[in-house]
Amino acid sequence: MKKLIIACLSLLIFASCTSKKSLHQQNKQIEKSANKQTSGNYANYTVDSYIQRFKGIAITEMNRYGIPASITMAQAILESGVGKSDLAKYANNHFGIKCTSDWNGKGYYKDDDKKDDCFRVYKNPEESFRDHSEFLKRKRYAFLFELDKNDYVGWAKGLKQAGYATNPKYPDLLISLIERYNLSQFDRGEGKYEKIKREDRVLTDINKNIxxxxxxxxxxxxxxxxxxxxxxxxxxxxxxxxxxxxxxxxxxxxxxxxxxxxxxxxxxxxxxxx
The missing domain is CATH 3.10.350.10 (LysM domain)
Known part of the structure; x- marks a missing residue:
């Protein structure tokens, strides 16, 4: 009996080590591919150069769905460490979006809420920004799309309310970044009926995704x-x-x-x- 227990424990340890090695190898492959694409020369962004690089895609997504461009930019700056995090460099993941059951792409593994959490890997940063919008088109965030698309304060507080982040200071961090770097200059208001049509389109999409x-x-x-x-x-x-x-x-x-x-x-x- 004692030998059987020892054998089972050995198998469990071996399986665990093999699994960790496999995840480590996947990360190495993703990093190798990223190094090949960039020749190892990753952009060394300042906050200003990061804003200039990605403000266009943030504005495009705002006009499409109603998420304030300032919110998108503040989240990207915060989550990606101004594009310098390993997730941003190797996985093109600028929002720290994790793999979910509906994700069919590659995963990059790192410790977060749990050990070896899986994070989404994108072909380029723009794909990450687009998926950020799609990720928010879920029932739990639906009420946010009823806000004005220049209401960054409402969005910042609403994201925390909906459980986007566990940090109780998350809204304050976003609002601070928006106001420090004048990100609200990229936001645009909308007329009453323009807002209704945009809400109608987005909320219909959200309902279809249920x-x-x-x-x-x-x-x-x-x-x-x-x-x-x-x-x-x-x-x-x-x-x-x-x-x-x-x-x-x-x-x-x-x-x-x-x-x-x-x-x-x-x-x-x-x-x-x-």
Missing amino acids: PNEKRKDKPTDATPIITGDNYIVQQNDTLYNISKRFGLTVDELKALNNMTDNTIKIGQELRVKK
């Missing part, structure tokens, strides 16, 4: 369901397209239903007649 098994009461027919003065919300509905369907503005629809935000659920009844 796994089907989590959806309830999915309709089998796309025909509008109306009961008296009420409309029953169906899959892919948004306040914007419902209001257009019944000749209302979004604000009028929200007022009729005493709503304080744009969140609706499949099967929910909304009053659509004044």
Whole structure:
């Protein structure tokens, strides 16, 4: 029995060592590939040169989804150490985004919340910035997209509220960077209906990304369901397209239903007649 226990422990130790060696080899391969692409000459950014290098992609992502460019830049500066972290250099990962169950790309391993946490590897920094936007298009962050796209204070606090970071000072760190380097100069406001259309598009995408098994009461027919003065919300509905369907503005629809935000659920009844 004693020999059997010793043998099992030896196997476990061997398996653990083999696994760690494998992860170490993967990192070495990724570092070797990065060194080959850059000839070992990695950009030695200052904060100003980093801002100049990446402000364009941050503005593009803001215009596409509504995430303030200042927030994107502040997060990138903070998470990547101004592009000098190993993750930024070798994995082109400027936001410290970890591998998740839906990630099919390569992983770079380093200790973080857990030992040998897996972080996403990108082909280039721009891919990292684009994936940062896609990463935020999740149910837990959906309420942030209802903020104005120049509300960096609301976004900073909301990211912490949604659990993006565990550091209680995370919002203050972002706001401090934004104000110190005047990153809000890259933010742009938007008109009322421009905001509604952008929210409609992004929130529809977020709802589509929710796994089907989590959806309830999915309709089998796309025909509008109306009961008296009420409309029953169906899959892919948004306040914007419902209001257009019944000749209302979004604000009028929200007022009729005493709503304080744009969140609706499949099967929910909304009053659509004044």
